[in-house]
Amino acid sequence: MEFSIDHIGIAVKSLATAKSIYETLGLRVSAEETVAHEQVRLVMVPVGESRLELLEPTSEDSTIAKFIAKRGEGLHHVCLRVPDLTATVGRLKKEGVRLVSEEIKTGAGGHKYVFLHPSSTGGVLLELVQK
Numbered sequence: 001m002e003f004s005i006d007h008i009g010i011a012v013k014s015l016a017t018a019k020s021i022y023e024t025l026g027l028r029v030s031a032e033e034t035v036a037h038e039q040v041r042l043v044m045v046p047v048g049e050s051r052l053e054l055l056e057p058t059s060e061d062s063t064i065a066k067f068i069a070k071r072g073e074g075l076h077h078v079c080l081r082v083p084d085l086t087a088t089v090g091r092l093k094k095e096g097v098r099l100v101s102e103e104i105k106t107g108a109g110g111h112k113y114v115f116l117h118p119s120s121t122g123g124v125l126l127e128l129v130q131k
């Protein structure tokens with residue numbers, strides 16, 4: 001398995017409003033799903049071999065709500081798929097790369113993920129996943 005851009009995360013105030021542009025463009029938007037521990041509701045929009053992830057906060061003190069309050073709606077993170085997440089995270093820690101959380105988390109679909117802090121990535125919140 002190779003590296004790829006798994007998805008690009010976009011913070012939005014309203015999924016209903018935000019997804020309509022993609023539907024108008026003729027793209028298929030997934031059903032909404034909620035990720036309780038991240039306090040977000042999301043839809044995925046497949047685009048070629050990658051996807052857009054639209055993220056709507058479900059609580060005022062969620063990460064996404066704070067991001068929108070500070071910077072407004074817009075590009076939130078880039079997500080790379082990596083072949084071996086555990087080995088990659090071990091290597092990053094050894095190199096002193098700053099992670100948002102120390103442990104690898106499990107997402108809604110059972111996939112594993114971590115976020116790298118923008119201070120270690122040239123200003124981009126970088127998510128790494130392994131399917």
Ligand code: CO
Nearest residue numbers: 009053079127
């Ligand atoms: Co994401």
